[in-house]
Amino acid sequence: MKIGYIVGSFAQDSINRKLAQVIVDQAPEHAELVEIDITVLPLYDRHMDDDFPQVLREFKDQVAAVDGLLLVSPEHNQSFPAPVKNAIDVLTRPPKEGQLAGLKLGIAGASPGRYGSINGQSQLRQFLPPLGVKLMGTPLLAVHVTGETFSDDGTADEQTTTRAMAYIEAFTEFVADHG
Ligand SMILES: Cc1cc2nc3c(=O)[nH]c(=O)nc-3n(C[C@H](O)[C@H](O)[C@H](O)COP(=O)(O)O)c2cc1C
Numbered sequence: 001m002k003i004g005y006i007v008g009s010f011a012q013d014s015i016n017r018k019l020a021q022v023i024v025d026q027a028p029e030h031a032e033l034v035e036i037d038i039t040v041l042p043l044y045d046r047h048m049d050d051d052f053p054q055v056l057r058e059f060k061d062q063v064a065a066v067d068g069l070l071l072v073s074p075e076h077n078q079s080f081p082a083p084v085k086n087a088i089d090v091l092t093r094p095p096k097e098g099q100l101a102g103l104k105l106g107i108a109g110a111s112p113g114r115y116g117s118i119n120g121q122s123q124l125r126q127f128l129p130p131l132g133v134k135l136m137g138t139p140l141l142a143v144h145v146t147g148e149t150f151s152d153d154g155t156a157d158e159q160t161t162t163r164a165m166a167y168i169e170a171f172t173e174f175v176a177d178h179g
Helices: 015-026 046-051 054-064 082-091 118-127 158-177
Strands: 002-007 032-035 068-072 104-111 141-144
Touching: 002 015, 002 158, 015 032, 015 068, 015 104, 015 141, 015 158, 054 082, 068 158, 104 118, 104 158, 141 158
Parallel strands: 002 032, 002 068, 068 104, 104 141
Antiparallel strands: none
16 A cells, blocks of 8 residues: 655654654555655646646646555644645646545644644645545544654654554555545
8 A cells, every 4th residue: 555645844844744754654564655745846826727837747646646645734823834735726736637536635733732733634624525535534643742742863752653653554444445
């Protein structure tokens, strides 16, 4: 099984990238996790539909090549960051070539805020299922990051590691069940 993952933060020291790495490290053996980079995507505008840029096609091809997609994203101003919305919009274009319908998706995130990115996650959970995305409901993985959560070498505390393992195990089962 091939699982793609997107990190919704462009920051080099991103706590969401750290969380994504913990998920990768805890994945069951039968799952191969590959990063799909959204930092290379230009801001979409509808004129691109006429001559769809190669970089956007390559992004869509990478998403098409995986069995399921994980989004590990921060929360910005009670929502999810703009590059994440841009990437989602790209997946719906050009017309009649949308890829959201049937996409098996998991959403996770981390923030130093008390609710650990849950507001941003909730907004994604609101608009994606009506677009045909098959979204895993539970378990939630919204990590409230403190100074204790990640060590300097990126390893996570026991609770976060255990949650990440349960999450990726559930997601691989979800993907298999919805094949
Ligand atoms: C523009 C901006 C808005 C933010 N808004 C929120 C927020 O609404 N809720 C929250 O929990 N954290 C918020 N934060 C803090 C981020 O969660 C924190 O910077 C976190 O490290 C971002 O994840 P990253 O390290 O993966 O980039 C915000 C940060 C930025 C830069």
